[in-house]
Amino acid sequence: MPSIFITVIIPSYRPNDFVYRAIKSALNQTLSAEFYEVIVVLNYTDEKISSMARENKIKVLYVDQISLSPKYIEAIKISMGNVICFLDYDDLFYPEKLEYIYNEFKNNKNLVYLHNRCTFIDDNDKPVNEGYNSPDFNLSSISIKKDIINIDYLSRVTALYDTFFYYISLDSAGEIKLTRKFLTYYRFHESTSNTLSEGIERWKNKMAIYMKYLNSLESMYSFLKSKKSRVLARDYIISLKIELNMLHDLLNSGKRYELNYDDILFWLAVPSYKANKLHYPFKFIKIIQYGMPVKYNKRIENYLLKI
Known part of the structure; x- marks a missing residue:
């Protein structure tokens, strides 16, 4: 029987419609569901997410803190995948995202960090004319080998988590890949700019x-x-x-x-x-x-x- 290879972590700190779409995008993947799991981390109760979890075997983890570090740490502790993919509550995955990640890490044992390009969208999922890109931009574009993540170091970080994961990957002896493939939708909230x-x-x-x-x-x-x-x-x-x-x-x-x-x-x-x-x-x-x-x-x- 296939073993879980990828863990997708989706944190959310307040009830909202975006997180439902994010979860659906993680479930609607071309990669067989046997090879990955989805962990949703909340600091509130949400019956709709609980219902989605029962129907799709999603793990729902309750961490009574707004800060992201404890959410990531607790999710990583219970994760079964060798590779961690992050998905911010308001972003989306392309349907082929996890299949691409699976093949890249499966075929390259030295790979520890992969960053993909993202398409900018607005609150209505319409494309936005933004093109910023950098090796550590957007957590939803980052996939990382779980065994290089130091939980103690992560607990000391309160911002710039994408930068943190990039830097610790540089510290490892592994390979870093920056692909030009667009595999993530990054939601640009103009109202909060x-x-x-x-x-x-x-x-x-x-x-x-x-x-x-x-x-x-x-x-x-x-x-x-x-x-x-x-x-x-x-x-x-x-x-x-x-x-x-x-x-x-x-x-x-x-x-x-x-x-x-x-x-x-x-x-x-x-x-x-x-x-x-x-x-x-x-x-x-x-x-x-x-x-x-x-x-x-x-x-x-x-x-x-x-x-």
């Missing part, structure tokens, strides 16, 4: 998000081992500190993160914390902006709201 808020509120929102990112990255940096993962993490940390210093200036908070010339030179020497060379020219633009008086930065940030 930070660019819709204005002025001070926009700056405050960005600051709160960046501070959360920074805390997680500094935790990661403390346990990362390989040169590449540490270079990328340090580069990302410096980038966030530059952004946060500008935001603190704009908000006149009086707080600043210490950065010396070595940090700046290191940052400029690395193509990008996202490992995307197309981002590199923006570093020089950002460093010019960083050196400008606050009044000019305010004009720049206000202008960015309009484009």
